[in-house]
Amino acid sequence: MSAEEITKKIREKAKELLDSGKVKYILGYGESSDKLRTRPVFIDDPADVDKLVWGPTCQSNLVSYLIEEHRKVKAQEALHARKRGPEPDKRPVGIVVKGCDSKAIVEMVNEHVIGRDEVYILGVPCTGIVDPMKAMMIKFKTGGLDLEKQMADVLFDKCGICECPNPVLVDEMMGETIAPICAEKVPDELEKMSLEERWEFWKNELSKCIRCYACRNACPLCYCEECVVDPNTLSLNPFTPAKDKAERPDWIEREPALSENLFFHLIRAFHMIGRCIDCGECERVCPMGIRLRKLTRKMIKETDERYSCKAGLELDPEAKPLLAVADEKDTGELR
Amino acid sequence: MADSAADKKVSTGDNDPKVVVFLCNWAYYTDKDMGGEGVFDLAPGVKVVRMMCSGQLSPVYVLKALQQGADAVLVVGCHPEKCRYKHGNYHMKMKVTLLRELMEYIGIDPRRVQTCWSTPKEPDALEENIKRVIEDAKAMGPETKLRRV
Numbered sequence: 001m002s003a004e005e006i007t008k009k010i011r012e013k014a015k016e017l018l019d020s021g022k023v024k025y026i027l028g029y030g031e032s033s034d035k036l037r038t039r040p041v042f043i044d045d046p047a048d049v050d051k052l053v054w055g056p057t058c059q060s061n062l063v064s065y066l067i068e069e070h071r072k073v074k075a076q077e078a079l080h081a082r083k084r085g086p087e088p089d090k091r092p093v094g095i096v097v098k099g100c101d102s103k104a105i106v107e108m109v110n111e112h113v114i115g116r117d118e119v120y121i122l123g124v125p126c127t128g129i130v131d132p133m134k135a136m137m138i139k140f141k142t143g144g145l146d147l148e149k150q151m152a153d154v155l156f157d158k159c160g161i162c163e164c165p166n167p168v169l170v171d172e173m174m175g176e177t178i179a180p181i182c183a184e185k186v187p188d189e190l191e192k193m194s195l196e197e198r199w200e201f202w203k204n205e206l207s208k209c210i211r212c213y214a215c216r217n218a219c220p221l222c223y224c225e226e227c228v229v230d231p232n233t234l235s236l237n238p239f240t241p242a243k244d245k246a247e248r249p250d251w252i253e254r255e256p257a258l259s260e261n262l263f264f265h266l267i268r269a270f271h272m273i274g275r276c277i278d279c280g281e282c283e284r285v286c287p288m289g290i291r292l293r294k295l296t297r298k299m300i301k302e303t304d305e306r307y308s309c310k311a312g313l314e315l316d317p318e319a320k321p322l323l324a325v326a327d328e329k330d331t332g333e334l335r
Numbered sequence: 336m337a338d339s340a341a342d343k344k345v346s347t348g349d350n351d352p353k354v355v356v357f358l359c360n361w362a363y364y365t366d367k368d369m370g371g372e373g374v375f376d377l378a379p380g381v382k383v384v385r386m387m388c389s390g391q392l393s394p395v396y397v398l399k400a401l402q403q404g405a406d407a408v409l410v411v412g413c414h415p416e417k418c419r420y421k422h423g424n425y426h427m428k429m430k431v432t433l434l435r436e437l438m439e440y441i442g443i444d445p446r447r448v449q450t451c452w453s454t455p456k457e458p459d460a461l462e463e464n465i466k467r468v469i470e471d472a473k474a475m476g477p478e479t480k481l482r483r484v
Contacts, residue, residue, distance in 0.1 A: 190440065199442025199480060228395060251395055259483040263398055266437060270394050273433055298440045302433060323429065326422035 001175040003055040006124055009174045010096060011049045013122060017094050018046040023120050024089055027065055028096035029058040036132040056130045056151065061281045062095055063104040063220045069093055070114045092119050098126035102167035103277035103312025104220035110317055113223060123167030125178045128159040158280040161185060169315055190294065208288040209261040215282035215292055216268060221275050229264045269295040274303050274322025277312035351380035352406040352472035356465060357396065359389040359412045361419050362453040363461060377465055390423025394434045397448055401481045407447050407472035409465060414452045443480055446471045
């Protein structure tokens with residue numbers, strides 16, 4: 001099915017869901033002022049469904065908004081329980097997801113941070129997404145870009161090795177399922193390097209980091225209200241004593257020095273173990289172009305090889321997360 | 336004890352590598368029980384941090400130690416099947432294994448973080464392990480990559 005046909009189907013389905021009142025609103029992609037990008041749109045009026053689009057420029061992972069919605073509803077419920085607010089709207093949110101994004105929903109439901117019944121998934125089959133940076137480089141170097149003909153040159157790296165072009169969890173498909181592209185895996189050049197060569201590479205990469213925390217903010221699975229590696233966030237309520245506020249440990253300084261950046265990225269990669277779905281948002285939003293996916297993909301490879309654990313594929317809220325599982329068969333051979 | 340504390344010391348030079356030992360509470364006797372001797376006096380650069388269980392270890396502690404001046408870190412837990420809290424030592428092993436992989440990928444020598452099992456009945460084995468870590472730290476040189484300047 002072409003992108004236009006899928007767009008039409010999404011609009012029809014959105015109108016149907018909004019007219020029947022089955023969903024609170026539809027969260028999808030809409031046109032932006034930039035031809036290479038789309039923006040998230042929240043449609044709650046059936047008259048506005050024509051704002052929804054689908055195409056190869058739908059880069060963002062919209063799943064992060066689901067957590068905000070969940071927390072908002074929980075807060076409203078708490079107020080309502082004390083008779084201080086209206087009953088919250090608990091209808092599901094309709095969301096347009098592609099394959100990689102749907103894995104985030106699976107992980108979130110597995111980690112009990114949203115409920116399966118809070119989301120109505122409209123799945124789309126995806127043939128690849130345009131990387132605006134690559135497209136702009138080609139435009140800059142050659143003077144022009146024909147998106148139709150040069151599509152293969154401007155796709156994200158993650159699209160070239162995509163193994164799930166169809167959403168893994170879906171309520172209704174907006175198009176026919178397609179086969180994976182399954183290109184040959186490009187070996188990681190860092191695996192062949194020596195320890196010092198790797199250090200040189202990462203020293204250069206992570207010195208660029210300005211600690212804007214865009215990677216953490218964009219990640220669908222970084223939802224901690226109090227982040228260990230962010231000296232600025234602290235979970236407060238009106239009754240938090242001043243002593244707690246003063247004594248909160250700061251593991252790293254705010255300064256974007258190499259030592260602090262290393263700490264931040266190592267711990268973030270560690271916290272993603274067994275959870276990262278390689279949606280690539282972290283690398284996409286990094287303003288300095290740091291190759292963050294290398295770190296998380298290394299840990300994905302390790303957990304797959306050592307513990308046969310792949311994130312985001314199986315919906316199983318009863319299963320324990322990887323780091324909570326103690327392998328009793330592990331006889332304790334230490335290096 | 337027949338050996339005096341001085342015989343057990345590894346070195347007294349200025350270039351002692353600084354080693355932080357994250358010690359499980361149940362894996363070794365405390366300072367008082369040993370009369371002030373033992374791993375706590377093994378070498379001037381060895382600092383011991385006591386945890387209630389090695390499973391309490393977070394990669395944050397290890398990286399913090401290396402950032403703040405340690406040249407190597409040794410994490411000591413109880414033997415498999417002997418953890419007082421059942422599975423804490425397995426959790427520690429999984430976390431440290433994955434942390435070492437990550438550090439090796441970044442370009443930091445994985446020998447900077449080492450683990451061993453111990454019980455209070457084998458203090459000599461623990462001392463051997465600490466000596467091994469000190470030797471490794473000397474061979475690798477001071478830790479400069481993660482160091483906060």
